[in-house]
Amino acid sequence: xxxxxxxxxxxxxxxxxxxxxxxxxxxxxxxxxxxxxxxxxxxxxxxxxxxxxxxxxxxxxxxxxxxxxxxxxxxxxxxxxxxxxxxxxxxxxxxxxxxxxxxxxxxxxxxxxx
Amino acid sequence: xxxxxxxxxxxxxxxxxxxxxxxxxxxxxxxxxxxxxxxxxxxxxxxxxxxxxxxxxxxxxxxxxxxxxxxxxxxxxxxxxxxxxxxxxxxxxxxxxxxxxxxxxxxxxxxxx
Numbered sequence: 001x002x003x004x005x006x007x008x009x010x011x012x013x014x015x016x017x018x019x020x021x022x023x024x025x026x027x028x029x030x031x032x033x034x035x036x037x038x039x040x041x042x043x044x045x046x047x048x049x050x051x052x053x054x055x056x057x058x059x060x061x062x063x064x065x066x067x068x069x070x071x072x073x074x075x076x077x078x079x080x081x082x083x084x085x086x087x088x089x090x091x092x093x094x095x096x097x098x099x100x101x102x103x104x105x106x107x108x109x110x111x112x113x114x
Numbered sequence: 115x116x117x118x119x120x121x122x123x124x125x126x127x128x129x130x131x132x133x134x135x136x137x138x139x140x141x142x143x144x145x146x147x148x149x150x151x152x153x154x155x156x157x158x159x160x161x162x163x164x165x166x167x168x169x170x171x172x173x174x175x176x177x178x179x180x181x182x183x184x185x186x187x188x189x190x191x192x193x194x195x196x197x198x199x200x201x202x203x204x205x206x207x208x209x210x211x212x213x214x215x216x217x218x219x220x221x222x223x224x225x226x227x
Contacts, residue, residue, distance in 0.1 A: 004156075041220070043120075043205065043218040043219050043220040043221055044205060044207075045218070046215050046216070046217075049215070100145075101147070101172075102147075102149070102157075102216060103159065104149075104157035105156065
């Protein structure tokens with residue numbers, strides 16, 4: 001079945017550091033890929049998405065590119081802020097029939113120190 | 115900004131008791147979902163619901179679980195006889211389209227003692 005593997009956390013960075021959170025997936029067909037973020041005490045929020053190979057999703061300075069050849073969707077940000085501290089989830093949504101459920105990775109806790 | 119609302123935020127229940135977790139999806143959304151996250155583990159899909167019926171469910175969603183949209187605004191998840199291993203954060207989500215962005219609630223933390 002479909003699966004998502006993302007790098008284990010926690011990740012601790014200083015403000016303005018470069019962020020990469022790795023995500024790889026296994027899926028049949030051509031899934032859509034997502035990054036969700038969960039700030040403390042809040043629900044999951046969609047951060048960015050990509051629906052086909054070579055698409056780049058971007059939002060709030062975060063980027064991720066759908067790489068079919070490496071089955072990856074790594075999250076990057078050039079300069080993190082304290083306010084980016086949160087748990088980040090990589091996810092995919094399968095296609096075919098009515099199967100649009102999300103399959104999530106385990107989540108990566110990011111802490112950004114001033 | 116419209117949001118998905120879940121109540122309660124935290125529920126403690128005794129093993130064997132029935133619990134009902136409540137969700138109010140965004141008003142014009144048509145597709146509804148429940149997910150759960152056991153502490154330290156992945157967020158897992160439980161069930162999707164459309165047009166007043168279950169469209170898909172996972173193997174986790176056994177006969178102890180049921181969902182209902184009783185009044186056109188609420189979407190509930192019932193666990194008939196809770197077990198210790200049902201302790202988790204339960205997330206409700208909704209979307210306008212089948213392949214559209216899913217909006218999540220803040221979650222209900224269920225603790226079974």
